[in-house]
Amino acid sequence: MPMIEHQGGMMIAVKATLMRDLTLLLRHRGEVLNPLVFFALVITLFPIAISPDPQLLAIIAPGLLWVAALLAALLSLDSLFRSDYDDGSLEQLLLAPQPLAALGLAKVAVHWLLTGLPLALMAPLLGIMLALPAGSYAVLALSLALGTASLSLIGAIGAALTVGLARGGVLLSLLVLPLYIPVLIFGAGAVQAAILGDGVSAHLAILGALLAIALVLAPWAIAASLRISING
């Protein structure tokens, strides 16, 4: 039998992994809806519990929206590699003659498309409930879209590290939350600045910079973490 030289085809593998995960998640919509429902529930409860006073709510709205979105994204992270780990697909992914970092990035991209992006699109709607001042809605959505991409990338490192553990959820949160704080500060800060009428470009630029760093470094960290988790 002739030996095969490695033919490359990384983009084919990445695209196929993207399509596969999208198909799988769209067939199990419950998993996609969970974080969105969580986000909506948390934001609905705050005006009831605190006060319906629009002035008070407007002050705390940026922080509330960002914290709730961050927790919703965190909640969905545990399942990122879980099912692949359980059915052995992850083992096969590691044995593919393709760069694991690129394949991992494809999985993270799907996570962002079906968690981060919907959260960002939904946030302005929930902002109305919190009497978020007009003019800050676009910034809210944009900052969340940028921020959740970083959150997905950073969170995937934690998810990869804890995928081998039976109940890694709490550990995952502890590992990842400290790394989420810069994103939270600048994300909520951007919305706050928009409300006060200050320039938002500095905050958004820093969010973009954080995303750029995460994009460069996280795939390698995810690949290394997956190898550690699977190979012990």
Add this chain to the structure above:
Amino acid sequence: MSLCLEARQLACERDDRWLFQGLDLDIRSGEIVRIEGPNGSGKTTLLKILSGQLSDYQGELFWNGVAMREVREHFLANLLYLGHAPGIKAGLSPLENLSWYQALSGEKSSQEGSEERRLIALENVGLAGFEDVPTGQLSAGQQRRVALARLTLTQRALWVLDEPFTAIDREGVAALENQLIAHAQGGGCVLVTTHHELTASPLLRRIVLA
């Protein structure tokens, strides 16, 4: 070019117990090597080491005479590993599962003849007519067969199969055995663990772990 996987002085320790020590192995084209041993003797661990998945072992691995870490990509491009978990997604149909595996080895699913290969691979394992059923609705044996369809789907010289006969019926076992022999005769090589009795063949070699 014939293939050759060598292991020199392999040793592996788990929970303060040596699974094996000083193990020398040569696996060449045209061989079926069966790893034997009771439960817990380290068969799966050995297969994982030999397929380059584990790193906490002592000793060295060579692929065609070159140290494994230098030719890992070439090794992986020629390796087909089937573990205890089938690596098959319950939410996807058998065809979709196979096309992902084709893509992982760099083959476009729209490429000419690749759809045909998927259909042939499924027909070979007796799954004709189940191509578009979600794999989760198939029986355990049928799900296993979807994983086994990968053997004919992509051309890989080295097969590493961990308990491939699990949940497979008697005819399926016979067909799979023939497939292993045909693969070895074609110049490939097979590394297998099983508790089934394999029919004696001049190509078959045993390695017993104590």
